[in-house]
Each structure stands twice: as structure tokens, then as C-alpha cells.
Amino acid sequence: LWNSVRDELKNQLAPSTFEETFGKVKRTAKEENGLIYIICPNTVTKFKINQVYYKSIEGILKKITSRQVKFKFVLDEEIIEKKQDSIDIPKISVNNLNLNYTFESFVVGESNKRSWLTATKVAEDPGYFVNPLYIFGSVGLGKTHLMQAIGNFISEMHIDFKILYIQAQEYFSDYTKACADKNFEAFEKKYSTIDVLLVDDIQMLEKKVSTQEQFFNLFNEMINNNKQVVITSDRPASKLNGFMDRLTSRFNSGIVVDINQPDFNQRVSILKKKAEEMTAKQINDDVLAYIAENFTDNVRELEGALNRVIRMSELFNAEPNLQFAKDELQVLIKVKKPKEDNNYENALSVISDMYSIPQADMLGKSRQEKYVTPRHISMYILKTKYSLTLQQIASIFSCHHTSVMSGIQKIEKEQEENEELKLAIETVLKKIGG
Template sequence: MNKSSEINTIWNQLLPLLEKSLNKPIYEALVSSTKPVTINSKCLEIAVPNEVVKDWLSKHCVTLIEQEISSIYPEINKVEFFVGHSEMFTTPLLEETTSSEAAAKPIVASNPFLNQRYTFDSFVIGHGNRFAHAASLAVAEAPAKAYNPLFLYGGVGLGKTHLMQAIGHHLASSNPRAKILYISSETFTNELINAIRDDKTLHFKNKYRNIDLLLVDDIQFLAGKERTQEEFFHTFNALYENGKQIVVSSDRPPKEIPTLEERLRSRFEWGLTADIQPPDYETRIAILKKKAELSDLSIQDEILSYMASKIQSNIRELEGALIRVIAFASLHGSELNITLVDKVLKDIVGPVTAKTNISIDIIKKTAAEFYSISLDDMSAKIRTKEIATARQVAMYLARELTKSSLPKIGEEFGGRDHTTVLHAHDKIKTARKNDLEIKQAIKAITEKLKSYAP
């Protein structure tokens, strides 16, 4: 039963039933974005793109979905939702075939493995992404001739994946026989590990070195993986020397990726590096309008403008907020107004959002007070565990909540190097997932910082 074809057959029978039972905004904004994964002990496990969708479906739609699916397949009586990796919704274009099969099978533009929503037409251009968009379009129109490689970097949810896949769609449309592969660096690593384990490294090399366009997301996760970096280095060289296009994305520029081999770093800098900044107010409004338009929804400009003023961090949160508001209004039969928006978003929007006008000095002062250390300790060379932790938490918050560069943050903490700031940020980012004390400290300090936000 866990064969993907059988699960997809059941899913394709289920979707029309849900479309009839749910109103259009709920179905299009929530249900249509999900993906069935497996069946375990009569339970269908469904991947969703984010926590917003997971929460709404779990609270309001799970009973209906369970009833409908049991009516067509009685052996399934339960469904569960989990937030899947972004790549689950954008599966690689090349399947595991032999090299001869891969050469015989053209990749056509209608291939479903690139997210159909991620095209140049649906991308909203603003001040913060105009250069990256222009570079991506140039690459799509002249692969391996304009900029090779193209290195896109920026924060989470700013449109890197959208632009990468738009390049793939454009090339697939202009050259239906082009062989295109979109992956995450995590997938590249896992496939390499499996290939080594199963003695299929030749197949692995044939898969990755016989394509026309390689799109690799989150390349920063190759850092520290020596064998993976070595294999990617050889893959890069093979594609580049054969005139094939390479596009990679990261949350930071090549020079700021720690433990990345210098030979890889230099190759990433051979072509063009383009950054993507958080959208400004006007761009956020345009993004919301585009999202509403694509969902065939009519929403007052006043409401969209208000939401754009509240969500300032990234596009993913912006679109998630719109989905949440639409879903709430539809489920409760409420009028869509600013009062409702405030009610729905109150638990996800606060005065402190990513990149506020809070100064590093205030962050240092607030963190020092929380940890009961002096403000001078934040900049001193003292390395006791307590002071080091306080300093790293403050650096993490400075990186998350201000627009300051890494060198600027390092300067504010006693003239420390930008790599020290990056190390502190990554360490706390990882620690907050499992360390309750760190998690509570960040929450408490952030709450205190809200009183300083403009």
C-alpha cells in the first residue's frame, strides 16, 4: 500500500470530494498545498508546507478528511499532518534511472516536479530582489552564457527557491529536451551516502553529471561535510567544463559560509553573486495582491496594506498570514476586516519582527540584564561559560533583529571578527531547538525588547 502510485490513486479520488465539501478559499489555500506521503497502521500521513496549514487542517478539517477517505478506502480511518521539507513539494526532475535511460528520456516542460507556482510571471519584483530577478532571467534565457554559476543568497522565505525554479520552468519551456535537476544540498548529501553504501557511486555520478541545468538549494549545508564537498566539487567541474548551467542558493554569501573548502568558495565566486533583501512595504502589498489574485480572491486594499505593515520579515510569513486570515474568515463566516486581521494574527505578529529598528546596544543591555552580568562583559575578552552564552545569545538576536552586517555586529561586541558572530548565531540557532534554557532566554529577552520597538 505504500507504493507512491497507489497512495496517489487514493489521493486523487479524495481531492474532488474535499473540493466539493469545502469552500473554495479553504480548499485552494490549504488542502491543495498538501501531499500524501505514506500509510502506517491505517493512518494516512500527509505533508503540509508550513505550521499554519498544519494547525488549521488539524483543528478544523481532520474529521471531514477522515470521513471522506474512509468512504473510498475503509482500511484508512485516520490522517495525520506533519510539516514536510520544502523539497517534498518540489521533487527533483530526474528520477533514478540508468545513464542510458536518462539520455533517452527528455525532460519536458509539463513535468510536475518543479512547483508550478514558481515562475517568473508569479514573482513580484521589488527594490530588494530586482537585481537577483534580472540575473535569474538572464541565466534562464542564456544558460551557461550569462552568469555561471549564479549564486543567490538571502534570508529564509525571501524568494530564492522561487527564482531558482523559475529558471527551471523557463528553460523547460524554451527547450523541452533540457535535462533539469532541482535538489537541496541535503538531498545531494543523502544520495551520496546511499550511493557509497550501496556501491552505486557510478550511477550517482551519471545522474548529476549528465544534466543541462543543476539547481541546488541551501548550499550552506555542505559546510563541514568533506566527502560531500569533494563530490560536489567534481560535479561542479564536470558540468562547468561541459557548458552546463549551475545555480545555487544560500542564506549567506560564499565568503561567510564556515568550513566551506576554499576551492568550492572560489568556484561559487566565478560567476555572479546576487543577494535578496526583505521586501519593502510597497513590495509586501504587491505580494499580497498577487497571492490574492492567484487564489481568485477579492480583498480590500486597506486590509492588504494593514497586513503588509504588520508582517515585515519575509514572503513566506506574509503569505502564511494571508492564508490564515482567509481560512479564519471562511470557516467562521466572518467579514474580512482589520478587526478580524488583528484577532487572527495577534499570536504571530508582535512589535519585534525580523529586522526592526532596535539597536544592538539595547539588545546587549537587555541580554546583560537577563543574565545578570555587566554591559562591559558583553564586549570584554572574558570567556566564562555564563558570559560567553550571554554574548552569543545577544549576537544571535542582533543578527536576527537588526539590519546590521556581521562585521558591524562584531565591532559592537568588542571588535570581534565576523566569523565569530556567524559561529555564535549558528550555535544559538541550533541550541534553541533542543536547549530549553536557551529557548526560554531568547523568548524572555525578545519579550523585553518589544517595549523598545517603535
Template sequence: MNSLRRQLLTELWEQAVTPLRKRLSAEDFDTWIRPLRPVRLDGSTVEVEVPNRMFATWIEEHFLEELSAAWLASAGRRVRFRFTEPSAEPLQGELFGPEVLGPSPQPSLFDAPANQHGGLRRRSAPGGLIPSYRFANFVVGANNQFARAAAIAVSEKPGCLYNPFLVFGGIGLGKTHLVNAIGNAIVQRDGDTRVLFITADAFTNRLIDAISRNRVQDFKQRMRRVDVLILDDVQCLAGRERTQEEFFHLFNALHDEGKQIVLTCDTFPNDIDGLEERLCNRFSWGLVADIKPPDLETRIAIVERKAREEGIKLPVDVATLIATEIDSNVRDLEAALTRLSAWASIHRREITIDLAREVLGSGRSQKPSRPTAEQVEARVVSHFGLKPGDLKARRRTKKLAEARHVAMYLMRNYAGMSFPAIGEYLGGRDHSTVIHGCQAVERRCREDQTYRGMIATLARLLERG
């Protein structure tokens, strides 16, 4: 790239990311955005240099939507981002914001579903399985020993022992890893077995697409051809009556034919508002296993294994510190390790116990508590320029309705409130109104990149407190 084009790219980049200084904390901007260096603009692809692979993963999972929206707002065009290490080939796969490039070709039934929280499609096997998720690298502890043993049994005799097999537990505890391990073990044993891993959101989106194309019957037939169905995040079916109706009949058809059904959920199904009783009953036909937060020894093992997989030289005392400070879930443990590794790489420092204390201590809390309804209300009121109490009032302007929908969505997905509780808090509204509001936000997020970026920003502000 000649100097003039490089200068132009640098100017475009600065124009795009400068507004993020106001939307992100100074620490987040300096740690994660400032080190990014644009090196090439090729059509609709911006190549960006990052310190290492883990840094790229963190950007994809936490800041990609903001970057995509910022570039669109600044340059007026949609682009995808491809990340490279210094003097290296582009990292495996392409990182790009959800729908940044507009509609993509309709995937086949066995294509990997896109990551629902960002643009990176994990490196996937046929059927959407994540090949790196196997029993061999699933760290076992007292918190998950029973669930893992049952999962292995299911993989050895699919459709025979526990059908359905449902795993539930909090966010980031390894449910997705475990059920992918089932699918990978089955495929490894018999490559002709048709295994499909799909999230509940992706299932819903494919159904919506089939309805819009008048191809529902084709959708049903293709889904019923699978031998093993793995549905992730069952709780996302809540409130979606048409999706639940279709999944109910799919469940019955697969179960009657002795085909294996594997499910994950973030809580016990009967405790999910908006999930039909007939589905809850069927989910209990087989085996239900829970995964609890890991104990200290298991957390240390998780950190050490992740460090080995990523080629990070991690002293034992640092692994112990991370595991001691963070007792919430596996995802938070890995996030802390990613942050520490990125910090050490950027500042060219060796990972030591002192550096770990400095980085983990200076960062925002790794044990975030869920925001309260009051905090969500305050944040939404501030963003939309409303007055306190407006969200609970009976007035209905377009601006108020949009703000209420956003508040409902955030209270449901980030404050963890039930639909009735949200309705009661927002002025005694019916729970069906809340469900409709949440669905309206989800639909708009799929269609509007800028709107999705706004929701992501509000969520991040709530997580920071």
C-alpha cells in the same frame, strides 16, 4: 462509513491529538488542531477534513510532524494523512509525515525531491522543478530587481552568460522561487534540456544512499548527465566533507562542459563556517546576486498577488495592514495571510480590517527574533531534565551527549550561530565536535520519526519564545 467505525475513528483521533494540548499552545491547538475532523480510515491512510486548501498547507508545513508522531505513539502504527475540503475530493497530492511509511522506493535522478520540512511533495515537474514558480508571478521590487534580471538572462542563454549563478539572501525572500523560474523557463523553451532542481540535503541523502548501495559511480554518471543543475540551500553542505568533495568534482565536470550551474544560499558563501574555500572560490566565478527584504510597496503587492492566486477576497486596507505589520520576509507575509484566511473560514466571518487586527494582534508575533544561546540551553536542559551548566560540563554520559547534540543543532539552525561560537559557548569545545553533533541529529531525524517530532517541538517552542 457506518456509525461504529466512525465512532472508533473518532476515538482513535481523540487519543492521538489529546497529548498535543500539552505540547502546543492553547491558541495553536484551538486554531489549527481542533478544526480537523477525521472522516475515513482506509488501511494506512487517514482522511481528514479541513476548512480549505490554505489550511491544509499550513498544517503540512507547521504541524504535520507532531500529528504523525502523536498517531504513532497512540495507535502504534504509521499512517499517512490525506486532507479534503468539506464535500470535496481529496486535495491535490497526499500529505504524510516524513518516512511515516518507512523507506520508499529509490527515486530516479529527475524525481522531485521531497520537502525537507514536511511530508507534502509540492506538485512538481520532471527534474524536481516547482511549475508554479515562474518569472510571471515573481513580484519585483527594488530588493530583487537585479537578481531577477540576471536570472532571466541566465534562462535565455544557459551556460553562456553567468556560470555559476548564485543567489543569496535571508530565509523566505524568494530565492527558491527565482531559481525554479529559471529552470521552468529553460524547459519551456527547450523541452529536451535536462534540468535538475535539488536541495543540498537531498543531494547529500542521495550520495549517502549511493555509498550504502556501493553505487557511487552510477550516482556520479547520472548527475553529470544534467544540462542545468540547480542546487538549493548551499549552506547545508557545510561540515559535510564527503558531500563537498563529490560536489566539487561535479561542479568542475559540469562547468568544463559549459553546463549551467545555479545555486542559492542564505548568506554570502565566504561567510559560511565549514564550507571549503575551493568551493567558495568557484561559486564566485560567475555572478553573485543578493535578495534583500522587500519594501512596503513590494510587500503589499506580494500579499495581493497571493490572495488572488488563492481566491481570497482581500480588501486593500487589509493587505496594507499585513504588509505594514510584517516586514521580515515573503514567507511570513504568506503565513499571516494563511492564518487570517483560515480564521475567517473557520468562524464564517468576512475578512475586514477589524478581523485582521484581531487575528494578527492575537496571534504570536509575526516578527520572531532568533532565540539566544541561553534560551536554547534553557529549553534543552528543561526537556532532558538536566541541571543548569550540565551542557557545558566535561562529563560525558549518553544522556548528556544526546542533549548537547540537540543543543548544537538548535543553536546552529535556529539561533544562527557559527560552529566555533557554539563550541565556545558549550564549554570551549572544538568546532569539529559541533559539526559532528549537528550531523548526528540530522541522521537520527531521518531515521526516527519520534525523535524528529521532538526536535520540531523544541524548535517551535523556541520560536514562540
């Protein structure tokens, strides 16, 4: 069959062209799953056949046979690889993409719908749908995942594409190293003949002018040749500081999409999906909801919390139920809260104002009743509202942590009987916004 196709190609092409590309291409005895393996003498030939001639070869095949077969053009060594691992078709393009970052494993919701849709279109039609695609959003919201999903998708559809994923930081160090060594060979090799360029965290090039200069060339060359470029950043291009205008304006010339924080339902969906990927165990919905409620900032945190619950339950051979999750995550939630809202100083001034006493006395050692109650209330608020540790509170009040503990306990107990105290605490909480 190959010989017939070959003869037909010979008729269609100029003799020198034919000889140059197909002269040394030979068929193998290998045929499986409707694929006939054809060996190319080198990558250039393979690339050329797949890029330029594949369509017409398919056309010829259709004309001369009714069999459902296709040719697969490979290098010698790929066949050898194939023998060792006879189930999967070998993954031919070698790239550094994380194979878990796919469109299938990406949970879509309000926060990322537009980005996701645009990304799928870019992947289906690299270089032609929009170029460049610029994705921005804060940390842990799925930019890298989405970008690599584009790469993984394209790499499946175009096995011969050279797809390069790099952190902008890596580009900077490659370039700096080439400059220092005065040797650009490796640099040029790595950054030439790329079909798809994925540059992650472009903000890392801020103020790195000569690297930007260099990148500008690569970027333009890609765009001018309809080669897809995807860029991610933690902010919109207009907010990049220390960037060449001509570069940032080029970033805006394609499509710009952003990824936002997922809402509660979306967080639960993400957790469901991750739980399925991580463990065979069934994780109850109340556990997932608890995690989704407490980890709201980004997906990486969500994943981290879920991961902890699952791994710990495996380690201790315990049921990952709600109580278990609460116990395990307590530490993480505690360290998180004061970060979000560490304005406890404001609370201290609210309390001293309310009791019309100097703050220094409230924080001091005087045992007068008019200082002691507000002091204990303050300790109680710092603990419950700001999640400070007993040690931290002790150092604010220059006392021993056991005194803090007994102060807090006193408030907890008295609150139940003393209506006035209860009201005072409610007022403080209202004033500090909680």
C-alpha cells in the same frame, strides 16, 4: 512532408550517421495545431535530434513548404499520453520543479531587482550568460522561488533538457548512501548528463568535506561543458564555514546576486498577487496594508498571515475585513514581537534605576509604596511594550496573574489623571528606545 525532409537529410549526412539517427524515426498520422508528431525509437535519438538536427530540419522545412508547420519529436508513450489528455501538449521533461514558482508569479521590487534580472538572463541563455549564478539572502525571501523560475523557464524553452533541482542536503544524503552501499549506479545516473543544475541551500554542505569533494567534480564538469549551474545560499560564499576554498572561489567566479527584505510597497504588491492566486474574494487594501505593516521579516511570513486570514474567513464564512484580520493575526503578531525585542530585562533595570531602588525589591513582595508603583509600571511595560503574557509576567514577579492584571489596570487608569505617572512612563519608554 516528413519523407521529403528525411530525403534531404539523407543527402546532407553521411549514410552511417543518417542511419544511426534517423533510421528508425517514423512519422505518425497525428498532426494538430501545426505540429506534426514524429516518433523516435528512444530518448537518446530524440535528444540528439532536438539538440543537433532541429535547426537544420527547420531550415529544410522552410525551403520545401510554405505551410506553417513544425515537427515535434516524441516517444511512442508520449503520444499515448497525449490521447488521454488532448488539450495540453504533454509536459515532456520530467523534473521536480514547483510549477507555481515562475517569473510571472515573482513580484519584483528594489530588494530583488538585480537578482530577478540576472535570473531571467540566465534562463534565456543557459550556460552562456553567466555561470554559475550564485543567489544569496536570508530565509523566506524568494531564493528557491527564483531558482525554480529559472528551471521552469528553461524547461519550457528546451523541452529535452535534463533539469535537476536539488536541496544540497539531498545531494549529501544521496552521496552518503551511495558510499555506504558501495553502489554508485543510481547516484551516477541521477547526477549525469544534466543540462541545468539547481542546488538549493548550499550552506547545508558546510563541513561535509567528502561530499564537497564530490560536488566539486560535478560542478566543474557542468561549468566546463557550458551547462548552467545555479546555487542558492543563506550567505555569501566567503562567509561559508568549513568549505573548500577552491569551491567557494569557484562560486564567486560567475555572478553573485543577493535578495534583501522587501519594503512596504513591495510587501503590499506581493500580498495583492498572492491574494489573487489564493482566492476569488476581494481583499481590501487596508487589510493588505495591515499585514504588510506587521509582517516585515520575510515573504513566507507575509504569505502565512494572508493565508490565515483568507482560510479563516472561508471557514467562518466571514468578511475578511480589517477587524477580522486584526483578530485573526493578533496571536501571530504577539508571539513575534517579544522575539524581535525581548530585552525586557533592560527595561526592568531602567525602571529600578529611575526610582533608585534595588531590582530585587521591585520584583519582590514588599507592599511599601516606593516599590509598588515601579512594580506596576514594570508590569505595564512588559505587557504593552514586550507583549509578554500575564502568566509570563506573573512568573517574573513571583505572584498570581490576577495581581498582574490589576496592577496593569491600575496604571492604565491612573495614567489618565496622574501627570507625573504619565511622564515617568514616557521617560522609561524613551530610555528603552520606544
